[in-house]
Amino acid sequence: MTRKQDVTIIGLEDFRKQLKRLGKCAQEDALKDAAEAGARVVEAQAKINIESRFSKHSRGGLAGSIIVEVKAKATSAEAKIGPSSVYGRIQELGGTIKPVRAKLLSWIDPETGKRHVAKRVTLDARPYLRPALDEHKGEVEEAVKVTIRRKLDEVSID
Numbered sequence: 001m002t003r004k005q006d007v008t009i010i011g012l013e014d015f016r017k018q019l020k021r022l023g024k025c026a027q028e029d030a031l032k033d034a035a036e037a038g039a040r041v042v043e044a045q046a047k048i049n050i051e052s053r054f055s056k057h058s059r060g061g062l063a064g065s066i067i068v069e070v071k072a073k074a075t076s077a078e079a080k081i082g083p084s085s086v087y088g089r090i091q092e093l094g095g096t097i098k099p100v101r102a103k104l105l106s107w108i109d110p111e112t113g114k115r116h117v118a119k120r121v122t123l124d125a126r127p128y129l130r131p132a133l134d135e136h137k138g139e140v141e142e143a144v145k146v147t148i149r150r151k152l153d154e155v156s157i158d
Helices: 012-019 025-055 088-093 131-134 137-157
Strands: 067-074 077-083 094-096 107-108 115-118 121-123
Touching: 025 077, 025 131, 025 137, 067 131, 088 137, 094 107, 131 137
Parallel strands: none
Antiparallel strands: 067 077, 094 121, 107 115
């Protein structure tokens, strides 16, 4: 997974005041659901970015490996979003690939069918996760707000 990015929700203090009306367990549940709602926005956009930026020959391995993990406490929640595939980080950040168990790297170009051999390959960064957050912060914030409002309404109804 890549670097941590905090998302600050405008008006969150008002929500926190309202959340105090909830019991500790309900608060934690509301915050967890809200963090997950925001994370799912990023997850969905990251998958769209992968499908649009990578080879048409991709079989969906990287997109299928994007996972969301959410942890919550009574007063805070955290979501981690990222790939579980071993090559997700190098695609996002770029870097050099060197052989580990062999002397050379070898691969077949899916478009030409030609075999390539190299001692190392340097990949340019092809970010898919960072733009998913940076370009959709408003949608993430809205998903969090809507979820918290819904949780508060559920308490008000009961």
